[in-house]
Amino acid sequence: MLHSKIIALVPLLPFAVFLLTGLFGRKYLKNFSGILGTLSLLVAFVISIYTAYEYFFIQGRDANGIFEKIIAFKYTWLQFSPGVSIDMGVVLDPISIMMIVVVTFISLMVHIYSMGYMKGEERYATYYSFLSLFTFSMLGLVLASNIFQIYIFWELVGVSSFLLIGFYYDKPSAVAAAKKAFIVTRFADLGFLIGILILAFYSGTLDFGTLIERFTTHNEYYSAVTAASFMGVSALTWGLVLVFIGGAGKSAMFPFHVWLPDAMEGPTPVSALIHAATMVVAGVYLVARLFPVFSLSCPPALEVVTYVGIFSSLFAALIACTQTDIKRVLAYSTMSQIGFMMFALGVSGYGGEHGLGYMASMFHLFTHAMFKALLFLGAGAVIHFVHSNDMKDMGGLRKSMPITHITFLIACLAIAGIPPFAGFFSKEEILAAAYANNKPVFVVAIITAGITAFYMFRLYFNIFWNKEKIENHSHEEHSHGEGPMTMLIPLSILAICAIGVGFIPFGKFVSSDGKELITEFNPMFSLGPVVLALSGILLALFFYKKANGKSDKVAEALGGIYRATYKKFYIDEIYLFITKKVVFNLVGRPAAWIDKNIVDGVINLSATVADNFSEAIRPIQSGKVQQYAIYFFIGALSFAVLFIYFWKN
């Protein structure tokens, strides 16, 4: 029997640390908060691993050969009406267990790494408090048993992300980036919220299990939700697409991606944790959570997922080729890889062989977390040393940072999909799923995979090879380029994972229907992607191994295309135009003007009229006896006339 109550400690430990370091950190726990946070996460990680072990190996599959969904506990938090309530619960199934392992593991690595990276920071305790808040929220999100619970934690990860991006709040650019991230994702969350309202209205529940059951079997709920339609689209499709918009916002899919590159203003370990490995995959996780409904009842919504995913992945890969800020290159590569996960879900079917895409998507989420966290932490080490984010200030760092160099290389090979590194296995399965279900998507995907290899090695060569000069920090000896052990240990552990996790037979644990999915390794099929990746790497080698100016010539030759890509296809400018010019000038300003001049104007006018009126009749009350006598006389006379007139009749 699973010790399911202990699982509650996994999110609660970081929450306790958040409260402790948040309330008392500044004064009492200053230097202790890092250790406190790390220890709590170590415990949470051990519990997660133990739960995974117990769930997959001790308890195992049930009589039907599937891993059953366990509700470890559930507490009614807010009751709306009978049957409709927000519950705070913990659900254990293969994907939630995989996610808690990933989140606690990456978070643990980042906690250890930050002890070195953030050393000497004045607000060290605050940093750890925010980090714990994020970890708590993310764990609450992945363990959610209720769609509103996921929304609650969804908003909480959003605000922790805001706080951490804006951690250096005295930098205006950091504040702007934090605001942008929050507002863009908030806008997408509006879709999520309305989606929830629609789904809850027709299903009469907010519970994931009940909701999925009611929308995938034939019953009155199912017929109601498919019969109702708005603008020719069924209510179910509306609901799911709107929920997906929320997911697309968090996962930085086009057109909501604009916040992610700017989010790199935060401390680099934060980018590794939130904006690479965990929070940004929340959208993928959300679709996976509702996957039976998407797949069995609503193929059109799943198609939206596919095309948004594939477009984002190509779009981001192209932009990544031209950026020079190393963190931004990584941000675009994250967006591109999440696009892979998204369309993998999109092309997947439900159950058995058809569920390959689902499995591959989750597998890629898993491996990507390892190598992308490694890339960011490596980039952090480089930035720590060079004090710049721009690859123009870097070059030849392989000698001064040997460990960072090797681990970064491993991560680059992993993301490029070179065997036997982790990314190869998961990407190969995604491509296989795409090939089986949607040939055009497959073609775009394989091209994107080639571009990925190119821009990753462009990054790698520019940092560690290329020009051999680093004279701008001559005060540091070459041999001292590496950070402290607290930074090197997480790099090494993650590097081992980036090599090793690909060999996990993932289909044995995670599949669309819970049954075992045996994937065959087809060497002939995987040859193509590897050759493409290798040619991408060779191209990068040709351009960037030495400072030779070849790349500049190509950029010049491409002209407008290069500039458009470098400018990120002007999406930011378009948004800025819409918000600044249209919303502020055409809606905000008129609203404020109308309020001041018309609505308030009428009120003031009525006061003025009353005032003038009383001003006008005031002379009557002059206090002069003679005047009053005249009034009296006129009055008496008029009455007399009236009296005589009526009397006569």
Place this chain on the structure above:
Amino acid sequence: MNLSLLILVPLLTALVILTCKNMYSVRWVAFIGSIVQLGLGGVLLFQYNAARAAGNTAQMLFESRASWYQALNIEYYVGVDGISIAMILLTAFVVTAGVLISWKMDVLTKEFFFLIMLLSLGAYGFFISLDLFTMFFFLEIAVIPKFLLIAIWGSGKKEYSAMKLALMLMGGSALVLIGILGIYFNTNDGSGHHTFDILKISHQHIPIGIQTYFFPILFTGFGVFTAMFPFHTWAPDGHSSAPTAASMFLAGISMKLGGYGCLRVATYLMPEGAHQYSWAIILVATIAIIYGAFATLMQKDLKYINAYSSVSHCGFVLLGIGMLTKTAITGAVMQMVSHGLMTALFFGAIGMLYERTHTRQVKQLGGLLKSIPFIGVVFMIAGLCSLGLPGLSGFVAEMTVFMGAWQVQEFWHRLATILACASIVVTAVYILRAAGASVMGPIKDEHFRALKDANWNERLASVLLLFAIVAIGMAPFWLTKLVGPDSQIIMDHLSNVVGH
């Protein structure tokens, strides 16, 4: 519990304040008085829950009555249900925090705290009254002191603001009085007399022709208090000129008098009228929500930002009432409590900033999180509550309104709900703009570096309000359990009467 204590305690406090010799004794008397109020609120909640748990199903508990003016059948009749208790607790928290925030008030201290106590007396009396006339009496008590508070202790164009606020609220009360009399003359207490008794009236049927005329009058009258569009313009000017504690009281409690009246008097006593005009309420509420939010975007003064945002947030209260579903009404009450606490905290934080920096212009502020971290953090949390962060009270209230509103399956209702949902995006924009420019960012003015952070009374005031906000935000079930059954009663009443 004897509910009259809720009126006696502020009254005694106010009287003792008048006899005090110096500023120190005045504020301590006021503080102790407000702490007693808080204690009474706690006892009331506890006893109420105990009575309900013991199976007491009477609609109102702790009732007591005494004849006041026999000829017109006016009674002093008080009693509470869950909704009134929620409002009483809100009042107690805001008054205590307001007294603590004004600790340093050194101009006419005695008169200031006397008026604050008078206001709280009016508010408590209003929330516990079950007799329409007594209710109106207490409503008036809660209006006049505001004029003095703004005109004497205010800032900026205070005479204009005070006059505007007093006149508009007086106009509102005039409409309320007409509405109440309209109800009164169509009732019968069983012995041939008219009655002001709310419970008795609820068992009678007011002719539909009467409701058609008097519902809008009464609803608008109370609506003025809750800054209903287009009668909201007293709020921005009034708030910005008022001293901090008066702003807290005005937005925290005063605007809730209107919402409570709309629900308890207009909607509950004239159900057909409510059904007939629900479209108008929803329309006006939606306009207030969206238009208030966009108008806030353009404001440059922190107090104006919070005042316009209050117009938008109070729109949720009216939206919840107008939707006429149990969940939406529960949400409306929760929104009243939540907004009251949150806006009091926000005005408190703005007051603390202003006292130190002597400016409320967003452009002139900046980097305060560094120089006065406690106040900066309070400001941030109040902002996050306003934009509906889960874990704080605003989120649960808004979500309850949305969930309740979505149950009405009409196109226009759905559209209104979607627009209301969309306003939370705009809220995020203006809150983050304000917070980003005033407490975050680089320090604008070198003088800001030397500012002193909050002192004990300001800290206590903030912690008190934060406690209540978090208690609702993290554990909303106690509030829904308190309010839910009574919104069910209102809802049953609404559907029963319309049923036949």
